[in-house]
Amino acid sequence: MLEAGPIEYTLQGFVAMKTARRPLLLIAPSLVFLTALFAWPLIFGIGQAFTGTGGPTAAHFQRMLDDPYFWPAARNTALLIVVLIPLQFAFALTMALLLRERPRFSGFYFYLWVVPLAISDLAAGLVWLAVFTDRGYLNSVLSSLGFDGYSFLSHENPASMFIAVVIAELWRATSLVLVIIVAGLQGIPKDYDEAAEVFGASYWQRLRHVILPQLRPSLQVALILRTILALETFAVAQALTGRNMPLLVGETYQWYDFLQNPSVAAAIALMILTVSLLAAAGYLRLMRDQTGSPR
Amino acid sequence: MRRFALQVFCVAISLFMAAPIYLITLAAFSSRESLNEFPLPLVPTDPSTETLSGFLSSTGVIAGGVNSLMVGLNTVVLALLIGLPAGYAVARYAFRGRQPYQLFLLLTRALPIVVLSVPLARIFLTTGLYDTTYAVTLLHTALALPTTVLITAAVFVAVSPEQEEAAQIFGASPVQAFVRIVMPQALPGIAAAAVFTFVMSWNEVLGAAILTLNQRTLPAQVLSTLSFSPLAYRFAGGFALVVPALLFIAIMRKYLLNMWGTTLK
Amino acid sequence: MSRIVLRNLVKSYPGGDRRATDEISLEVADGEFVVLVGxxxxxxTTLLRMVAGLETPDSGSVHIGDTDVTSLSARDRRVSMVFQSYAIFPHMKVRQNIGFGLMMRKVPRPExxxxxxxxxxxxxxxxxxxRFPSQLSGGQRxxxxxxxxxxxxxxxxxxxxPLSNLDALLRLQFRAELKRIVHQIGTTTLYVTHDQAEAMSLGDRVAVMRDGRVAQIGGPLEVYDSPADRFVGSFLGAPPMNFFPALVSDGPxxxxxxxxxxxxxxxxxxxxxxxxxGVRAEKLAVSTDAADGFLPATxxxxxxxxxxxxxxxxxxxHELKVQAPPTFDTRxxxxVWLRADPSTMRFYDPETSLALTV
Known part of the structure; x- marks a missing residue:
């Protein structure tokens, strides 16, 4: 919320006429509520994960590690992040740059491209299930073109299964990156681009030396936000593949709901939390850098 | 030529984005029988509401829809009730602790839902809230609150403090100034925050599935019956979950950039 | 109608390294138009906002009429204000905007x-x-x-x-209109601007401010002709007053x-x-021919x-600005040769920059 000097000045002036206690009263309810629903469960969850019937124990973590699904789930989650996010950024950047050229119907395109922003990962999984399932639309098209059908989602074809999840996530979650990039692009004055053009820079040179550097803050924020969210992916894979492609959050749900073991569920949840917090720490660092910069 | 290439790219991407929505709609409005055909027709041949009505009459679907609606509306009310004053404080006062408070909000946004849900289920069990829509409402409010505060703060920042000062110079009390001058101008933005909160709640699956057993919300109901339900049920479920998203984006188009633009700060 | 009396107003902002206003005392007579410029x-602006009740002074007092209003909130001070951003309410029509103050004071509808x-x-x-404000031009708002x-x-x-958001031509037009209107209603007016021409043209008296203090207050011509210090001379007038050092020898x-x-x-x-x-540009006589008592310049x-x-x-x-008649032919x-009438010269202490009484 950094503003130029004069605005800060009025803001301070406005404050001075009020009592100093009022803002604290206004934020108090939210502080109490968030503490109750974030801090309390967090501490409770740590207790759950480390406490057994006989006192403190690491047994739940041992069980988590011994579970045959754990390492595949961890591997799949990591792989998904590594493959999905670069694709997603390339895709979103392409879409944003296309829109920046102001094609006809750009308003309509933008609407269509951001629709998945409001679609849940469960819904996205079900939507793509209609495409990828054995007797689904993709195989229908293939067969009418004379090809054999293919079991995309079978556990015998882990590669195509993984690709299906990546495509569904690409479809669903790229719009968030797109919106952040479009907002970022709008914040870049056209002058710079035009100046570069006047001095003879080609489109790619302008992209590389003018647009992308200025888009960096937006890209960084989007990157960290998406990383945290990608860690939480599970319903897409659940809807498309059942437990054929386990993911970490899906395993938590399995342990909790079907295996009725909240302690191991809490242990996995803490794992996810640790990774998320690392990403969040990066996020906050980034915020500080931005706050510190004069712009 | 360049313009033409631009359109080709745009149309190609649009097809990728729109085709799945078209297909799930097609599937949801096909009869059970035609869904068993192979290959599936790509145009509506036998439009029917059989699949959809079959889904709606399945156990727990209507009740789940009602629960989702209740949880969504209650979450909106609760999140605004708690978040609006905080958003106003962040927008208008340069109080000590403003910066840490905003960092705290951002930090809570980075907590995975699953980390909260498992211990919360245990806490709610002991307090008797487990398996009620209230439990899900509380969780969803906690999830939506940071965003609500940040969006409403951005909305209030857009109404210049000078307007409030002017109202007070001309005889309005601080409360009158807020109600008569700030609220009318902030209303569209607040409505946007409300819709955003509702959709977040409508879409949230994992927490709702963990915190309830019988009082499932619609997505939780669909998720928990996923492994043993027929394809037609899943397609209809997918369609039912997608429709609100289409409406949401249509309503919110104007605010999307502002919303995500501002939550970044 | 009421006079304004400000006594020793001190205001500092948290984090500010010096006082925004430093012991300012000022009186505005009933019906007078005083411009604060700097x-x-x-x-x-801080000073104005303390009079409005939008800021609370750290110490000192504000009297309006015979009442001490220092601790009263803005709404109870019975003041009226025009804001820099206009602060007219975008969701109300012009009619409701103008009538807002009357409505708040529960004035009967027909009135x-x-x-x-x-x-x-x-x-x-x-x-x-x-109409709604969005349907109006900037000048109409x-x-x-x-x-x-x-x-x-x-x-x-x-x-x-109030005029700073208008374009140059409109500002000039509205300035005169504003002066006529304020004169017509005769209200005690305190007006803030950074534009010295505006200050000169509008005020019965002009208070030139610098670093939280009033450097000089007086009638526009008085402040223009006899600046109390070097700052006031350079701030008022376009071009600013010329300053150059000179040694006083016997004669004098x-x-x-x-x-x-x-x-x-x-x-x-x-x-x-x-x-x-210190001498004003228009007070320097200029000639293309050398003459007695004239200084040569390039x-x-x-x-x-x-x-x-x-x-x-x-x-x-030294570089000087000289205002010559439009027909003056030079390149x-x-x-050229310059001369200043001794009566138009002002003298300042080179160390304190304050005017010397001569």
């Missing part, structure tokens, strides 16, 4: 209608009463803000840079480099000291402005 950050109509007529807004401020008949009218005379010019006799007591001479820049020719000349080591690098 560069940004000089404390003029509101009548007074709004009068104010609108005074500001040429009668045809726009049922400005008029709405003024109409809203004058309709309430407050004892004190405050204006915070002023030595500028190797040249000598007559000085007012009262300067005799500063003999042997160096003083800073023309550097010639800028015709229509009504006159503005010359930048070099006199020894860069030409030699």
């Amino acid at each position: 560069p940004s950050g000089c404390g003029k 509101i209608d009548r007074r709004v109509a009068d104010a609108a007529a005074m500001l040429d807004l009668s045809d726009y009463l049922d 400005q008029r709405v803000a003024v109409a809203r401020a004058i309709v309430v008949d407050a004892g004190v009218l405050l204006m915070d840079e 005379a002023l030595s500028v480099g190797a040249l000598s010019i007559p000085a007012p006799s009262s300067l005799a007591r500063f003999a042997g000291r160096t003083v800073l001479v 023309v550097e820049v010639v800028e015709p402005t229509g009504a006159s020719v503005l010359l930048t000349v070099r006199l020894g080591d 860069p690098e030409a030699s």
Whole structure:
């Protein structure tokens, strides 16, 4: 919320006429509520994960590690992040740059491209299930073109299964990156681009030396936000593949709901939390850098 | 030529984005029988509401829809009730602790839902809230609150403090100034925050599935019956979950950039 | 109608390294128009806001009429104000905007209608009463803000840079109109601006501010002709007053480099000291021919402005601005001769920059 000097000045002036206690009263309810629903469960969850019937124990973590699904789930989650996010950024950047050229119907395109922003990962999984399932639309098209059908989602074809999840996530979650990039692009004055053009820079040179550097803050924020969210992916894979492609959050749900073991569920949840917090720490660092910069 | 290439790219991407929505709609409005055909027709041949009505009459679907609606509306009310004053404080006062408070909000946004849900289920069990829509409402409010505060703060920042000062110079009390001058101008933005909160709640699956057993919300109901339900049920479920998203984006188009633009700060 | 009395007002902001206003005392007589002028950050807006009740002073008092209003909130002070951003309410029509103050004071409906109509007529807004602010031009919005401020008949009218958002031509037009209107209603007015021409043209008195203090207050011509210090002389007037050092010798005379010019006799007591001479551009007589008592200078820049020719000349080591008649014929690098009437010269202490009483 950094503003130029004069605005800060009025803001301070406005404050001075009020009592100093009022803002604290206004934020108090939210502080109490968030503490109750974030801090309390967090501490409770740590207790759950480390406490057994006989006192403190690491047994739940041992069980988590011994579970045959754990390492595949961890591997799949990591792989998904590594493959999905670069694709997603390339895709979103392409879409944003296309829109920046102001094609006809750009308003309509933008609407269509951001629709998945409001679609849940469960819904996205079900939507793509209609495409990828054995007797689904993709195989229908293939067969009418004379090809054999293919079991995309079978556990015998882990590669195509993984690709299906990546495509569904690409479809669903790229719009968030797109919106952040479009907002970022709008914040870049056209002058710079035009100046570069006047001095003879080609489109790619302008992209590389003018647009992308200025888009960096937006890209960084989007990157960290998406990383945290990608860690939480599970319903897409659940809807498309059942437990054929386990993911970490899906395993938590399995342990909790079907295996009725909240302690191991809490242990996995803490794992996810640790990774998320690392990403969040990066996020906050980034915020500080931005706050510190004069712009 | 360049313009033409631009359109080709745009149309190609649009097809990728729109085709799945078209297909799930097609599937949801096909009869059970035609869904068993192979290959599936790509145009509506036998439009029917059989699949959809079959889904709606399945156990727990209507009740789940009602629960989702209740949880969504209650979450909106609760999140605004708690978040609006905080958003106003962040927008208008340069109080000590403003910066840490905003960092705290951002930090809570980075907590995975699953980390909260498992211990919360245990806490709610002991307090008797487990398996009620209230439990899900509380969780969803906690999830939506940071965003609500940040969006409403951005909305209030857009109404210049000078307007409030002017109202007070001309005889309005601080409360009158807020109600008569700030609220009318902030209303569209607040409505946007409300819709955003509702959709977040409508879409949230994992927490709702963990915190309830019988009082499932619609997505939780669909998720928990996923492994043993027929394809037609899943397609209809997918369609039912997608429709609100289409409406949401249509309503919110104007605010999307502002919303995500501002939550970044 | 009421006078304003400010006593020793001190205000500092948390985190600010110095006081925004530093022990300011000021009186505005009943019906008087006083302009606060100064560069940004000089404390003029803070001072105005303390009178409005939008800021609370750390110490000191504000009296309006015979009442001490220091601890009263803005709404209880019965003041009226025009804001820099206009702060007219975008969700209300012009009619409701102008009538807002009256409605808040629970004035009966028919009277509101009548007074709004009068104010609108005074500001040429009668045809726009049922429009929203977004349907108005910038100049019309400005008029709405003024109409809203004058309709309430407050004892004190405050204006915070009301013309600064208008383009140059409109600003000039509206300045005269504003002066006529304020004169007509006769309200005590405190007006803040950073534009020295605006300050001179509007105020009965002008208070020039710097670093949280009032450097000088007086009638526009008084402040212009006899600046109390070097800052006021450079801030008021376009071009700013010329300053150059000179040694006072017996006679008395002023030595500028190797040249000598007559000085007012009262300067005799500063003999042997160096003083800073201040003289306005239009008070310097300029000639293309050498004459007795004239100082030779070299023309550097010639800028015709229509009504006159503005010359930048070099006199020894100093650059001076000279306003010559429009027909004055010269070009860069030409030699000219300057002369200043001793009575138009002002003298300043080179160390404190304060005016010397001569």
